[in-house]
Structures are given as C-alpha cells and as structure tokens.
Amino acid sequence: MVYLTSSLPVLLAALTTLTTSSIIPLNTRTPPNIPSPAEARSLLSAITVAPQGLQDGYSRDLFPHWITIQGACSTRETVLKRDGTNVNVGNDCYPSSGSWYSAYDGAIWTKASDLDIDHMVPLSNAWKSGAAAWTTEKRKEFANDLVNPQLLAVTDNVNQEKSDSGPEAWKPPLQTYHCEYARMWVKVKSFYELTITDPEKSALADMLDTC
Template sequence: MKSTIIAVLLAAVANNVGAAPMPMPTPPGIPAASTAKTQLAALTVKAYVDPGGYNRDLFPTWITISGTCNTRETVLKRDGTNVVTDSACAATSGSWFSPYDGATWTAASDVDIDHMVPLKNAWVSGANAWTTAKRQQFANDVTRPQLWAVTDNVNQSKGDKSPDAWKPPLTSFYCTYAKSWVQVKYYWALTITSAEKSTLTSMLNTC
C-alpha cells in the first residue's frame, strides 16, 4: 500500500499534476522585507517640492540597452515567457503576466512598461535638481526594480501616484510593490512624504 502511494506521488510530480505555479516577472534588485524596512527608515520625509516645469522629455526614454534593443524591448524580453523578437528586437509573440492585476497578455501592445516610481513623482521628490543625463539613467534603470511589464490600463490608472494614492489591484502584491518602491527611492536618494511612508509601512507589514 505504502509503495503504491509513493508511486502515485512520484507520478504526480513527474507529470506536474496540481496547480501550476503563478508566473512572475523578474526585475532585479528587489530587497528582503527587513532590508526594505531599514531603507524606508533612512529615507528623508518631506513634502513634495514642485518647482514647475515638469516635462516627460526631461526623462529621456527609451534608450538603447544592448544591440538593437531599447529599454522597453529589453524589459518585455526579460519579464515575458517564450518571447520571440524580430531583427529590430520588437516582440512578435510571447506572453506577459502582469503582477499588478494578475492578467496575462499575448500581445505586446497590451503591455506597458511601468516606472515603479513614476517620473513625475521622482521630479517632485528630488529629481528636478538632477541633470538630464541622470534623469535618463533613472528612467531606463534595468538594474533595480524600477521597470515592470504590466497591463496597459492598470499602468494608466496608476499615473504618477504614490502608494498612498494608488495601490496595485492585487493585495497579494503589496509586499513586493512596497519593497520595490522603497529600493528605488533609497538608491536614487529621493524623498517621501509622511503619508507615503505610513502607507509603505503598512504594505511592508503584509510581507
């Protein structure tokens, strides 16, 4: 009897029986929750400072990352499954799981590349004092969890809002979202508001 049960279990594993694991994108540099909490405590808390003059063109996107691939195409390839590209690096097929809302898309046109910390939010939390070259680095940062392939209308719903004004539809993603937001702000030495810090603290407590 025991050997029969073991055989059944081994067969189940071999045939991948059971719930399939949920695909997840893989932006690099997402810290542990304990690290994110330490980083959050180190951030400067102050009201947003908007000197005016914000323009998205002050954060040039998308730049060439490697070969013929620009930032958007690089993230689509990184975060997608079975992504096929043409000679110009444009995705011609594949699938993309949006961790913000749990949707899966098979057309690249349905996918936006979201800046975890929106460009306008960065502008009012310190980036207005940067050079254009530094803002370009920020807007095309593929070495930290700043760029995410997500459902286009969800990204549009987020706009330039910070976590106290907008959170991803999936509460199960709050932990990763907060860890990523904090890591980006910490690395780039951007400020946070008191409301932002309070919300991020609550989101990190879901980890």
C-alpha cells in the first residue's frame, strides 16, 4: 500500500504559490490523476469484489477531515481554490469571490457557500469496503487526499442527495459526466485497495461504456 505522506512535500511546494489573494487558472480545476478510460477498465478488473461490510462502529470522526494544509488553508479551502475560476481569498483563506462549475449537475456558482466538497468515495462507503481496518492516520490521508481524484467542489444539495451512495445507487444528474465520475471512483478504490460489490462493478462498467 502506498501512503500519501511521501507526496506531501510536493503538494506543499505547489501550494506556496498561492497567496492570500489568489487567482486560479481554469485549467487547474480538474481533480488530479484521473485515469484514461482504458486504464480505468484495467483497474476495475483488478479490484476485489466482495459483499459490502457493516456500518457498525462507523463515525466521520474516525476520518479526521478538513485538516490544515498550509497557513490558514484547510483541505476544503484548498479544493475551493483549485476547482474555482478567478478565486480570491482573504487572510482566513475563505474565498471572497470567484466562480465554480459543478461537474455533477452543470451549475455555475459565485458563492463558495453554495458548494460542498464531495468525497468521491464517501467515508462511510470506504468504511464498509475496507477502511474499518485502517489506522486513523491512513483514514485521515484518505479524507484529505489532494493527490488522487477523491475531492471536488460540487453543488451542495446535489452532494447531499448523493450522501454515502455508491454508483449502483446514485449517479451524477449530468449524464455526460458519468465517464469521468466512474474513472475517478475506480482510481480511488484501486489506490486504496478498497473492495467493490457486484452491483457497484456493473454500474461502473456501464458508466465507462459511455466514455
């Protein structure tokens, strides 16, 4: 298993270019390390298929999230800066202006308060597919992963509709995003060696067929 600790210096080096009044170019809005459709199909075929585990013992507190990344910037604020266009932030790192495109539903927002930061693979889903056996440190890395396509800014109520559902139960309303969504989900599950269920695998395969 590869841990993200070794990637932290690279991430922090990149973040040093972000001042308290940052303008983020449009071409950095896509979450990192999204595999190609062919790569995603290969990864999907190698993921262990197993029944979903139990929810017993789960708590979001077991996945320390929105940790400080640099200065006043938490994980959430770092993603808001990455995913937005012409984002300006104050000394507290919270965006004072900017615009955000929500890939799940195609909506455009100009207030950060209208957005949630979605965990591509929800924390509860991860718990039931292997994360229950992890250390707290590893769960923290998962919940704040800026290296893999695990976090993205989306319309808040759409994210709330998703809740902790897998792709067999929920898909983005914008069908043209199904391909990229599946590629991201597969990448995260594969990287963290989390299991998938049969219905989950079937749904992901169908979504990859739209690529």
